[in-house]
Amino acid sequence: MTRGKAAVAAGVNAVAFLLMAAPAWAHVTVHPSTLVAGSSDVELTFRVPNERDDANTVIVQVFFPTDLPLLTVDVLPVPGWTATVHTQNLAKPVQTDDGPVSQIVSDATWKATGGGIAPGQYEDFDVAVGSVPDHAGSLVFKALQTYSSGEIVRWIEVPVAGEPAPDTPAPVLTLTAPTAAPTGSTGLHPVAAATSGSSDGLAIAALVLGGVNLIGVAALAVRSRKRRTHA
Numbered sequence: 234m235t236r237g238k239a240a241v242a243a244g245v246n247a248v249a250f251l252l253m254a255a256p257a258w259a260h261v262t263v264h265p266s267t268l269v270a271g272s273s274d275v276e277l278t279f280r281v282p283n284e285r286d287d288a289n290t291v292i293v294q295v296f297f298p299t300d301l302p303l304l305t306v307d308v309l310p311v312p313g314w315t316a317t318v319h320t321q322n323l324a325k326p327v328q329t330d331d332g333p334v335s336q337i338v339s340d341a342t343w344k345a346t347g348g349g350i351a352p353g354q355y356e357d358f359d360v361a362v363g364s365v366p367d368h369a370g371s372l373v374f375k376a377l378q379t380y381s382s383g384e385i386v387r388w389i390e391v392p393v394a395g396e397p398a399p400d401t402p403a404p405v406l407t408l409t410a411p412t413a414a415p416t417g418s419t420g421l422h423p424v425a426a427a428t429s430g431s432s433d434g435l436a437i438a439a440l441v442l443g444g445v446n447l448i449g450v451a452a453l454a455v456r457s458r459k460r461r462t463h464a
Contacts, residue, residue: 260401261281261282261378262404263277263404264280265277266407267408268406268407269410270408270409273363273365275365276309276359279357279358279374281355281357281358282354283353285384287382288381288384289348290350290381291345293356293379294377295342295375296374296375297338301366303337303364303365304334304337304363306318306337306361308341308359311356311357311359313348314344314345316343318341319338319339320336321339323335341358343358365406370407371405371408375387375389376388389401390402392405
């Protein structure tokens with residue numbers, strides 16, 4: 234096989250590999266995908282790639298979980314897109330440091346005012362979140378992606394452990410439990426604790442030596458007085 238034919242064959246194989254691999258990575262995802270439960274003042278990014286080569290993505294709709302609600306969600310403007318946010322009332326207000334929260338964001342919709350997301354490109358849609366739930370769990374953000382051809386891709390399938398990955402998985406944010414300090418711990422780094430213990434020992438030794446010196450000075454003063462009296 235000549236070098237030219239080998240190069241063509243390699244190129245064809247690479248294109249075929251990319252075409253086969255595209256459905257595996259071109260999913261709507263949320264970043265970061267993991268957070269510590271109870272985190273506050275965080276930014277979530279919904280990344281939307283265009284999977285089609287003959288249409289643009291013109292509408293993106295993300296549904297926020299209502300069973301584990303996010304508090305105080307603000308949408309960051311995206312050039313070339315308009316955002317619409319819908320809210321719903323909670324059956325029971327959630328108490329926060331800033332007071333009770335009785336209304337949450339149920340979904341956000343971004344619509345392209347221009348061409349949208351072209352083939353081979355992606356767009357990031359950011360939201361600022363005041364706080365996430367304070368216990369471990371999974372937050373599922375189901376999403377709808379609408380193309381200029383009228384096709385709607387529903388990213389709503391929830392991955393299940395031990396089962397094959399779904400074709401159109403929903404973005405999932407995993408909340409991990411906060412790591413607690415061991416019981417009885419002083420909260421100091423071992424080196425710092427050792428340094429602190431050494432400092433305490435030196436201070437005690439200094440006090441002891443100081444006391445001994447004072448006793449010695451007093452004894453000398455008594456002796457000096459006795460000598461003067463005898464004289």
